[in-house]
Amino acid sequence: MLYLKKYFTEGLIQFTILLSLIGVRVDVDTYLSNQLPPLREIILGPSSAYTQTQFHNLRNTLDGYGIHPKSVDLDQFFTTRRLLNEVRQLDRLSVPSSELNTWLVHRDSETVVSAGGRSSPGITLDNGAGLEDINNIDATPAMRGGGGAPESTYDLNAADSSLGAVAPEGNQEQGSGGGNDDLTKEDIDLIDILWRQDIDLGAGREVFSYSNRQKDTEEEKPNPQDSKDVNDEQESWRNGINLQGSQPVDGETGESIPEQVILGSQTSLSLQECLRLLEATFPFGEEAEFPVPVGNQEVSISNEEVPSTSQGLTLAPQMPTAEPQLDLEQQWQDIMAIMELQAMDVNNSASNSGNASNDTAEPTAAGTFGLSENPTPINQDVSLHQASLPSCSQDFPQIFRPQLDSVSVTPRTSMLRLSSGNSTNINSTFGATNLTGVFLPPINSSSNNVTSTPNLPDPFTTLLEESMLDEISLLDLAMEEGFSQAQASQLEEELDSDSGLSLDSSRSPASPSSSETSCSSAASSSSTSANFSEEGAVGYSTDSEAAAVETEEGAVGGYQPEYSKLCRMSFQDLSQFNGLPQLDGISHNHTYNVPLSSSFPEHPDLLLSAGKKTSRDKKLQASQDLLDKHASRDERRARAMKIPFSNEKIVNLPVEEFNELLAKHHLSEAQLALIRDIRRRGKNKMAAQNCRKRKLETIINLEQGVQDLRRDKARLLKEKMEFIRSIRQLKQKMQSLCQEVFSQLRDEEGRPFPPSEYCLQYGADGSVLIAPRSGAAATQQQSRKPEKKQKDKKK
């Protein structure tokens, strides 16, 4: 029976996996919730395993089952529940990235971009999806239709793997528009930087070999359209600040993504896009004006949506200085929530835009975080034609140079501290915000990165810096603790395995009892005695007793052999094997060898033997000797007391019938006392059985709950790391774009704006202002009057 059950379970699991792979979602919950109480109630609230009342209510939920709550037949129910639960867990069966199913669906849709970009961005996949993704990818070519199909996935193990900004050849062959067309040298460089970060995170560089990408890039060159686009892009950069940025490019496939940006990939983000993302993430609130006008020193880069009318430098509002540190966890959760909302919006917009993105893609927040493409990129209408694109590598770090050496600590420095982790405070406390340093260079979570990492006295800078620092530190810590995304699946398995409870269903403690009692349930359900089957009493009275009583009360007999003929543990079946002494040892008869009183001889046979013995009596005696060996103490007592009905009746009859039964017979006080004891003990015996089963079920359900929670934890950790990485990539992109801005900005006299002296401030209306830094700029203002420039970012 055990093997049969196990076989059935495994078969069911395999079948469900098969259905899942072909796209059929098996929602066991729908079947389960109709008749059975939700399994998660064990986690979320009182359970039948906890509360007695709900346990009794199970009877009401088992329509058609008719299993009495007291019946051990409930084991069938529990077994079913457990099996269904196992099946239900299949979609999260220790495979953290079960989104792979989505990936397969994408494969069918021939929408390579969305397949590669949305469901599993390569960069997030490299670490995030973990080994199992790779393995699955490797293991699924047969299911994907063979090698003839264009390779839309990233064979991470292949030597010429196509990853990152380079679209696989198959993609190009499918006329996806030269996926990498829009990638510029800067993009590639940036991607390379980001890859290095990923390498820092543990991703092997070989996963996204630059040489491979270069090679693939070169392979694209022969495409005249591609090269033209690239050239156009580069030329646009040469001609001035390309603040509008190129069309967002899917990092892996290189194909343009009109409506969304895959943060998990190396997407080309314009500065404005980054800003919009940041605005969505950290709403700036109303723009505040600097009380101190700086005249024409200000350069304003305004968004066309809300043309900036501000003529002065935006000044961040005063902030309380000694605010407590943000609750980073809460902070992160806020960010996550906002990001999820953003992702939802983008998903909606993407679906509305009729993008080629596959709708079947699971909108998993991780990896598919997106933002609306900026319809109004930063305008190039700035007198930057003379921009010489100086080497920004030296100047740029000064942008983020902390003003620690600044004598006057500006209020903005102190306003970095938010009073709480609630993101709503960000709305209220951040007016015009200098976001120049929001996207800081990657913080490598080292203690000395304060000095090594450029720092800006900016609210968001500090906000993100602190949070990201800690988050990334947590990330690194998590990495150290084995939470690398590549090991996420292993983590889950480890988490599961370190449970003190056995999670193996084949070794589940419920299995033996389930299998045992499942037969009892079958026997019970097939019982011809409705009364007794409803009571569900199994294995209390014996056939020996029934046989003995049958002579006195024929109505009792008849049902017993059917009642438990399949039950190994019940004593009744022994009556069918009276002549089989080799089966004596089968029964687990816990008959107590309690010394009986003089009125209760140990072997009632002795009483019988006292009478006349015919040969027929001797045969009966022999069989009863055998039966007595398996009779319970109460049964022997009952026989000794010549109780005129079976113990089963004594135990299982309803109170009324039981009283009627007692009234029908004229019984002595001793007999009545014994009968009541028998009934009490029998009831208690069943109660104990049920109690133990419930206890077992409780343990199993708790075990399942722990398993589920651990899976959720691992999944959330994975998502968290992916988001952290995405944000960091955004910061990188922002840094790069700011670098470009500063490298090409010139005042009226043609002098550049040193990033060390100026910073970008972003208003709520989308305007971008170049404001002098408070400390260093104050001195600079003496020698040079900053000019106010307004950059109309109309495209």
Add this chain to the structure above:
DNA sequence: GCACTTTGTCATATG
């Protein structure tokens, strides 16, 4: 013979 499990029973709590 020992450790562990299973089962029955008792005492008690609870509804």
Add this chain to the structure above:
DNA sequence: ATCATATGACAAAGT
């Protein structure tokens, strides 16, 4: 108050 049930604890028997 009584009864039915649940459950912890214990012991006996089995493995």
